[in-house]
Amino acid sequence: MKRTVKLLALLFAAAILCTTLCACNSVPANKVFSIDDLPGKKIGTQLGTTGWTFALDYEEEGSVIEGYKKGADAVLALKQGKIDCVIIDAEPAKKFVEKNDDLKILDDPFAIEEYAIAVAKENTELLANINAAIAQLKENGTIDKIISNYIGDETQGTYQYTSPEGLERPNGTLKMATNAEFEPYEYYDADQNIIGIDVDLAQAIADILGMELVVESMDFNAIIGAVQSGKADIGVAGMTVRPDRLENVNFSDSYTTSTQVIIVRKK
């Protein structure tokens, strides 16, 4: 009996310890107020993204770079005070800040980048077809409409791209590799479908080419490999055209621009 009482007391103490550990809000104060503050800080990024490559430059200046599997994990670590800031593309950053009112985006953005579609080096015919399709979609304003459906306070949800009815698709499938953790470019909706700007754009291109679009989500840093090895025909994942990537794949003409931003805690 005595033993039981002792044990219960012990369990009780352990439970109290756990609750205090969880309840006490020990998230440290924000230490990053501009780009100049990055040296020596813990920077969270998504592995393989432009933000990650950018952050790597600060490694020599004493920063610790953490490459998470997806942007949301980095944002979670930021909220919990495990890291000091997150560098990620502007539009996903806005979505994260929208959903977390303890976070904010710093004002100074980095250089403008071009988003484009990755195609295997050998596949020059597909590349030419995609460029022609992008030109056509730019011309008739479809791209602008698709983007405005996802970005912009007034325009959001006003236009949903749909394939023309009764369209023939004689030219086989178009396999798209993406990383569906990147709202608004590609993400899962409530019904577990992958939607977003890139998906609508790829659908529009597939419609013009008379092909069936198949979307596959994978780790971001696996996309170029998938395109290279022919496991996917195109990589569309809010992917910035960069020299190191051009050594391994070709990129289509750019369909939109973006920039990297820094997310920090408000306090």
Place this chain on the structure above:
Amino acid sequence: MAEFFQSIGNWFNGLKADFVLNFIKDNRWRYLTDGLMNTLKITVFAALLGIVLGFIVAIIRSTYEQTGRLKILNAICRVYLTVIRGTPAVIQLMITYYVIFASVDISKLLVAIIAFGVNSGAYVAEIVRSGIMSVEKGQTEAGRSLGLSYTSTMARIVMPQAFKNVLPALANEFITLLKETSIAGYIALPDLAKGGDIIQSLTYEPFLPLLAVAAIYLVIVMLLTYLVGKLERRLRKSDRR
């Protein structure tokens, strides 16, 4: 024929260029060596934690089974075993990092050591318990009738024999543990597997980084297997069979 050699030569030149790109340029091999250090640190300390936890749990469990004492502790141990063995290690790792230590600033290495140590402890416990149970009941009875207490019978007669029986299984558990730490990348901890991942993200070449990582794991595991074999042979020397 000449064409054949030509193509092989090209292949080797390509491989050499790939090797330079993946490992030599910008000192990229450092991702592998730094990662290996982290992997080894996690494995060694998690193994130590696992041994401590595992032995405690195994002793509690077998004491309960043999004497009926420590009922509540035994129940707690059973819950621990069920939960740990019933959930994937990667989920346990993420729970440790994002839930249990959510608002605590704690080094990732420590998180990984705790998560993998607690995980390994459950398996070690069952291995050690099976070892204790494998020692004949007559041994305990002999010890007890010679006037030894239960604790000293356990410590001086049963455990030494049990330990010898379970050593190979225990060593295998640590080989499994070493390989299992490759999921540490899920909490962005730069271990060996993550090192290969990082190189791949820089070069977009999956071939060499993945093979290199696999080869390093293989070499370590082979080394461990060799040592375990030696240990087993050494232990067998005292067997009179």
